[in-house]
Amino acid sequence: MPKLTIDGIELEVAPGTSVLQACEQLGIEVPRFCYHEKLSVPANCRMCLVEMEKAPKPIASCAMPCGEGMVIKTDTDTVHKARKGVMEFLLINHPLDCPICDQGGECDLQDQAVGYGFDRGRYGEEKRAVKDKNLGPLIKTIMTRCIHCTRCIRFSDEIAGVSVMGATGRGEHMEIGTYVEAAVSSELSGNLVDVCPVGALTSKPYAFTARPWELRKTESVDVLDAVGSNIRIDTRGGEVLRILPRLNEAVNEEWISDKTRYAHDGLKRQRLDRPYIRENGKLRAASWEEALALTAAKLKGAAPEKIAAIAGDLADAESLLALKDLLGGMGVASLESRQDGSAIDAASRAGYIFNSTIAGIEQADQILLIGTNPRWEGALVNARIRKRYLQGGLTVTVLGPRVDLTFPIEHLGNDATLLNAIADGSHPYAETLKAAKKPLLILGSGALARPDGAAVWAAARAVAEACGLVREDWNGFNVLHRAASRVGALDLGFLPAKGGRDLAGILDGARKGEVEVVYLLGADEIDAQNFGRAFVIYQGHHGDRGAHRADVILPGAAYTEKNATYVNTEGRAQHTRQATFPVGEAREDWKIIRALSGALGKPLPYDTLQQLRKRLADANPVFAQVDRVTPAAWGAFGTAGAVAAAPFTLPVENFYMTDAISRASATMAECTEAFVSPAVAERTGTHG
Structure with a gap:
């Protein structure tokens, strides 16, 4: 483990730790725009420059791994001059329209300009202007404000798994947008607003609604699916104006789904206000x-x-x-x-919960999805599976309808009787599960709502027991519910x-x-x-x-x-x-x-x-036991019997409207029209 000195303080860090991360361990704040701890490191904004002994020039701390004997200085005249130079270049083409920007008051660029900006500019040429892009009903764009940090591109590619964002052109002609003009069709697209460090991407439904200092903030939990995403509710008076994610590494990390974020306008429509x-x-x-x-x-x-x-x-x-x-x-x-x-019944608690926990997905090396589309039934569960896939060494196998889950899958088919074949070892996939170090099974709640749901439940238990999914140190049997209650x-x-x-x-x-x-x-x-x-x-x-x-x-x-x-x-x-x-x-x-x-x-x-x-x-x-998962004892559940050969069907046809609140939401209606209706028309051949 390398030892280094930062501002006169010696510390030891784990191998691979960047200089920026080491500074954060000491509580030293390093400004940044492109760096985000959940995304890959591009090192293209250069705002995180620090001085390193024996280096000919300041280094980008986000991309420099810590080395033995390094001496880093973060508070020298050279560092301050370098950061001020970077800030001056960033503001050359920025429209400087803070008074009318929805990001005002919670903008990274605004915050850093206080520390490293200047009260006048030396740039006398005309500023560059960039045409706004149409990213759909949820995200408002003012691309002239963009500083090319590429956070939105990396989020789309790495977290959401929808590679629609990218950069075209070079130098002064570089623009961020979609390759072919189209809406960002991801159930996590609203998080683009959070990762954008400037006002280039803001919330379209929230535009010109309120300033952050006007809002009362309440920490709460989302109930529009069964993931239990941690959220912050921002209100003014008696009205919910926006919902933002709250950090909880064990559940939703720092992301929430678009339904969680934008369906709140349904709270003021079609309400029952008297008996x-x-x-x-x-x-x-x-x-x-x-x-x-x-x-x-x-x-x-x-x-x-x-x-x-x-x-x-x-x-x-x-x-x-x-x-x-x-x-x-x-x-x-x-x-x-x-x-x-x-x-499903309450015979055994281990039979109806997500035993491995959502965070436990990151330990799995083989995942079997049975009759579920986690992308729509639990968007943050799907994002966690994608995160594990990107780390390498994971195979995801689907028994049920073939759907786009944002990561490659191996499709066993959609014959429910295959469950019994896997359980008795006659199907070759049984050996694959047995050979996995930490196999994981996710059973969709829709698979349990069939007429033979009790038999499906019992067959899934038999698979877990026969293929080594349940051990003293690991329980890979999981049920993914859709209902918060x-x-x-x-x-x-x-x-x-x-x-x-x-x-x-x-x-x-x-x-x-x-x-x-x-x-x-x-x-x-x-x-x-x-x-x-x-x-x-x-x-x-x-x-x-x-x-x-x-x-x-x-x-x-x-x-x-x-x-x-x-x-x-x-x-x-x-x-x-x-x-x-x-x-x-x-x-x-x-x-x-x-x-x-x-x-x-x-x-x-x-x-x-x-x-x-x-x-x-x-x-x-x-x-x-609030905010804690208590491991459940394994026991018998389900009713052994013949599983019908009928294919599994997915219970969620429209991700944006699954409950009374989202059905009353005008924003969710717009999303349905923009994303779901065209897909239905494509599938059924009823265009135009």
């Missing part, structure tokens, strides 16, 4: 007292076996537990949280009790009149026609499918409007935090259920969030 009651076929506004009284009367008037509850994909753990306690206390056994009809609901046992009906049984009973009252806790992914003549109580925050069928609507709070607990696909409990207040008369979901319990004359034994979270921890210790 409603259906009379004579039409909904009318009502008071809370009236709505709760009617709800309580219907629940009291039905036998427990004629009441059912279905929880939606965005339900938080607190409301799930409160509803389970309330209805369970009434003797109701028909509780369901698997809106997609999945065969699913793992938390399974942890709480929000499932049919003995004698209770599952989803198919509830819908069948409602059609036949055997189920008289259905309580929907944000359940919007079910065809409302299936409820027959049952009395439907809908508790949620958007006027989506569930609300259209409801007889009583109890307006709840969205994830940005409440302090709530969600468990992501790897079993990590995380908290969302309230960034704004619920709209109108809407209330936090657990408080609504607590008020309903009072109206029923059976008040729940908790009045505060702290008391409810203590009850959560008592129900399952997982909820007390």
